[in-house]
Amino acid sequence: MSTTLCRLYGSDRPADEQRRAFREGGVPVAVYGLGKMGLPLAAVFADRSGNVTGVDIDSAVVNAVNDGQSPVEDEPGLDTAVETAVETESLRATTDGVDAAESAALHVVIVPTLLDDADSPDLSAVESVVDDVAAGLAPGDAVFLESTLPPRTCVDVLRPRLVEKSGLAPDEFALAFCPERTASGRALEDITGSYPKIVGGVDEESTRVAKLVYGELTSNEVIPVSDPTTAECVKLFEGLYRDVNIALANELGRLADGLAIDVREAIEAANTQPYCELHDPGAGVGGHCIPYYPHFVIDTVETSTPLLETARRVNERMEEFTVHKTVEQLVDAGTEIGDASVAVLGVTYRPGIDETRASPAWTITAALSAAGADVYTVDPVCSDLAAFPGRPATLSELPAIDPDALVLVTAHDAFDDVPWDRLADPVVVDGRDALTDPATAGEVYTIGSGPATSD
Ligand SMILES: NC(=O)C1=CN([C@@H]2O[C@H](COP(=O)(O)OP(=O)(O)OC[C@H]3O[C@@H](n4cnc5c(N)ncnc54)[C@H](O)[C@@H]3O)[C@@H](O)[C@H]2O)C=CC1
Numbered sequence: 001m002s003t004t005l006c007r008l009y010g011s012d013r014p015a016d017e018q019r020r021a022f023r024e025g026g027v028p029v030a031v032y033g034l035g036k037m038g039l040p041l042a043a044v045f046a047d048r049s050g051n052v053t054g055v056d057i058d059s060a061v062v063n064a065v066n067d068g069q070s071p072v073e074d075e076p077g078l079d080t081a082v083e084t085a086v087e088t089e090s091l092r093a094t095t096d097g098v099d100a101a102e103s104a105a106l107h108v109v110i111v112p113t114l115l116d117d118a119d120s121p122d123l124s125a126v127e128s129v130v131d132d133v134a135a136g137l138a139p140g141d142a143v144f145l146e147s148t149l150p151p152r153t154c155v156d157v158l159r160p161r162l163v164e165k166s167g168l169a170p171d172e173f174a175l176a177f178c179p180e181r182t183a184s185g186r187a188l189e190d191i192t193g194s195y196p197k198i199v200g201g202v203d204e205e206s207t208r209v210a211k212l213v214y215g216e217l218t219s220n221e222v223i224p225v226s227d228p229t230t231a232e233c234v235k236l237f238e239g240l241y242r243d244v245n246i247a248l249a250n251e252l253g254r255l256a257d258g259l260a261i262d263v264r265e266a267i268e269a270a271n272t273q274p275y276c277e278l279h280d281p282g283a284g285v286g287g288h289c290i291p292y293y294p295h296f297v298i299d300t301v302e303t304s305t306p307l308l309e310t311a312r313r314v315n316e317r318m319e320e321f322t323v324h325k326t327v328e329q330l331v332d333a334g335t336e337i338g339d340a341s342v343a344v345l346g347v348t349y350r351p352g353i354d355e356t357r358a359s360p361a362w363t364i365t366a367a368l369s370a371a372g373a374d375v376y377t378v379d380p381v382c383s384d385l386a387a388f389p390g391r392p393a394t395l396s397e398l399p400a401i402d403p404d405a406l407v408l409v410t411a412h413d414a415f416d417d418v419p420w421d422r423l424a425d426p427v428v429v430d431g432r433d434a435l436t437d438p439a440t441a442g443e444v445y446t447i448g449s450g451p452a453t454s455d
């Protein structure tokens with residue numbers, strides 16, 4: 001049965017008919033960006049609407065999806081979701097964003113929003129997609145932004161761009177910011193219900209349409225906020241909260257030596273009452289979210305933001321702190337850094353996720369190499385290990401390498417199996433308090449806890 005096309009914005013059809021049209025494929029969806037977040041989102045839209053075109057500039061991604069395969073790895077349930085969606089012809093992929101826009105009535109944008117070399121927000125991918133959308137935008141369509149954006153981007157940048165490039169009036173299409181509150185490794189469950197979905201439209205009708213659509217995706221509630229800027233700030237504030245609180249944990253963690261206490265023990269005890277949620281000290285803060293989002297605010301608001309800037313500096317300093325502790329441990333063991341071999345365990349930005357953007361390991365491996373150490377990088381999850389300074393190695397190769405020091409930066413599960421009994425007592429810097437009882441006679445320093453043998 002061919003389903004009549006339904007354009008939701010300004011529709012006078014009863015809400016139930018609009019929902020049914022969405023479920024029956026009458027609201028063709030285009031999802032722009034088929035990455036770690038975009039592909040799971042496209043798969044859920046395909047499951048709920050039966051009529052999704054995914055758009056990506058990477059033809060390898062497009063070809064994989066059209067073959068029913070997920071190019072995104074280690075995402076529970078995604079392989080099956082993509083295979084089923086393609087088999088049932090609910091999902092197809094293309095590199096042609098304009099063609100997809102011309103046949104869609106709902107346009108969902110989830111391409112990267114990164115930083116440029118000057119740490120300013122880089123919106124080029126979003127703007128490129130918005131131009132494709134504009135080329136195919138029709139009255140009654142809806143445009144939802146899920147990529148994290150600096151405040152006011154929807155109202156001051158994207159809406160005027162859509163109007164100018166599409167020739168439509170601002171009140172002829174829906175525009176809403178509907179942030180992606182999802183983490184890799186649990187994307188499908190996050191998209192379909194872990195947390196409430198926030199939606200903020202440029203007008204009431206845009207918010208209504210966003211609420212109706214996301215009400216079909218999530219079992220959780222859909223929370224409408226006043227406008228896109230408020231929704232942009234909801235997403236950013238979540239990340240800023242995290243960066244500032246990780247910075248507090250890192251600053252407290254560096255007190256361990258001077259106070260001769262295990263700060264992690266104090267943090268755990270302090271968190272036993274509900275008004276305290278101290279985070280974990282560590283070797284640094286990576287990923288293309290938490291380290292980036294402060295710059296989306298620092299660089300775009302007139303108001304001074306000293307706390308955000310200070311927190312960024314505190315977190316960035318943990319990389320040099322990790323290197324400093326490694327050098328100090330080696331010197332205490334009688335080895336100069338220039339004569340040492342150092343194995344860095346874990347280079348991705350967090351455990352189990354093959355993403356290296358802004359990983360602390362970039363700075364740490366570069367600094368150790370610059371200091372003259374022979375650096376080896378061990379990471380069974382990372383697919384571009386060779387890109388890092390140093391020589392890629394596996395855990396089983398460590399005994400032959402016989403490193404003078406092990407530095408854990410990212411706590412992959414695999415590091416539960418370090419072959420300690422075949423190593424010659426290296427010193428250890430544990431950046432994540434992840435190495436339970438490392439069997440080495442070498443000194444062990446855990447960031448946040450201090451030296452294993454405190455005086
Ligand atoms: N990764 C995460 O944990 C989360 C990310 N987000 C937001 O989602 C956005 C996307 O993140 P990921 O999916 O992790 O990125 P990703 O790097 O895994 O994937 C991005 C995809 O977009 C494609 N792409 C880039 N430019 C394009 C263009 N102009 N047109 C079409 N496709 C294009 C790339 O080829 C790639 O396949 C982020 O920038 C962030 O704002 C939000 C929550 C969580």
Ligand SMILES: CC(=O)N[C@@H]1[C@@H](OP(=O)(O)OP(=O)(O)OC[C@H]2O[C@@H](n3ccc(=O)[nH]c3=O)[C@H](O)[C@@H]2O)O[C@H](C(=O)O)[C@@H](O)[C@@H]1O
Nearest residue numbers: 181182183238239242246279280282285286287289290349
């Ligand atoms: C507010 C919040 O927790 N947002 C989540 C966050 O996920 P993300 O994948 O960036 O991981 P993360 O757990 O925040 O870790 C980021 C970095 O910070 C480090 N980290 C994290 C927590 C901590 O107490 N100490 C610490 O050093 C991690 O090692 C990692 O290098 O950012 C995601 C995003 O916005 O992209 C978001 O969807 C996720 O829900």
